[in-house]
Amino acid sequence: MTDPDPGEHPRARERKPRRWRPQLRALHRDFGYLVVGLTFVYAVSGLAVNHIEDWDPNYTQFERTHELAAPLAEDEQEAARAVLDQLGIDEQPSDVFLYDQELEIQLEDRSLYVNGEAMTILDRGQDERRLLRLANWLHLNRGKKAWTVVADGYAVLLLFLATSGMLMLPGKKGMAGRGWVLVLAGVAIPVGYVLLSGGP
Structure with missing residues (x-):
C-alpha cells in the first residue's frame, strides 16, 4: 500500500461536497432564456383578451x-x-x-x-391585428395538436422556474428569510380574490 504524500494536506484527500445550488441557478437561467419568447406571447395575449369587453383584440x-x-x-x-x-x-x-x-x-x-x-x-x-391575433391564436390553443405539447412543456418549465426560484438562494435572501414572506404574499393574491369574490 502506498503511503500518502506527507506534503499533501489531509483535507485535499477528502471528497468535496457537491454544490447543487450553482447548478440549479444555471438551469434556472438557461430555461428562463428559453421561455422568453413564449412568455411575451402569453403575457401580451393575456392582457389583450382580459379586456375583450372593451375592445376587439383581433x-x-x-x-x-x-x-x-x-x-x-x-x-x-x-x-x-x-x-x-x-x-x-x-x-x-x-x-x-x-x-x-x-x-x-x-x-x-x-x-x-x-x-x-x-x-x-x-x-x-x-x-x-396580425401579430396580436397570432399571439391570441397560440395562447387560446386554437391550433391544437402539436401546440398542445408546446403549451404543456411551457407550463412544466414555468413550474420548474417557480420552484427553482425558491431554492436558488440560501440564508436570509432565500426561503429562510424574506423568501417565504413573498411566497405567501403571492399565494394570498389568488386565494384572497376567490374568498372575497365568492369564487365560481
Whole structure:
C-alpha cells in the first residue's frame, strides 16, 4: 500500500461536497432564456383578451367614405367590378345587390355601400391585428395538436422556474428569510380574490 504524500494536506484527500445550488441557478437561467419568447406571447395575449369587453383584440373596425368615380352601370356585376377596380380590391364578392341607384357589395372582411345619386362609397369593415391575433391564436390553443405539447412543456418549465426560484438562494435572501414572506404574499393574491369574490 502506498503511503500518502506527507506534503499533501489531509483535507485535499477528502471528497468535496457537491454544490447543487450553482447548478440549479444555471438551469434556472438557461430555461428562463428559453421561455422568453413564449412568455411575451402569453403575457401580451393575456392582457389583450382580459379586456375583450372593451375592445376587439383581433381586429380593428374602420369606416371610410370615397367618392364614386363614375355613374353606376345597370348590370350589378359590372357595377360592382367597376367599384372594386376603383378601390383596388382584387376579391370576388360573396354577394352583390343593386336596387335603383344603391349598390351593396359584400366581401370577406368588409362591405361597400354605394350611393349612385350622391356618388359616394361607404366602406365598412375590419383590419386584422396580425401579430396580436397570432399571439391570441397560440395562447387560446386554437391550433391544437402539436401546440398542445408546446403549451404543456411551457407550463412544466414555468413550474420548474417557480420552484427553482425558491431554492436558488440560501440564508436570509432565500426561503429562510424574506423568501417565504413573498411566497405567501403571492399565494394570498389568488386565494384572497376567490374568498372575497365568492369564487365560481
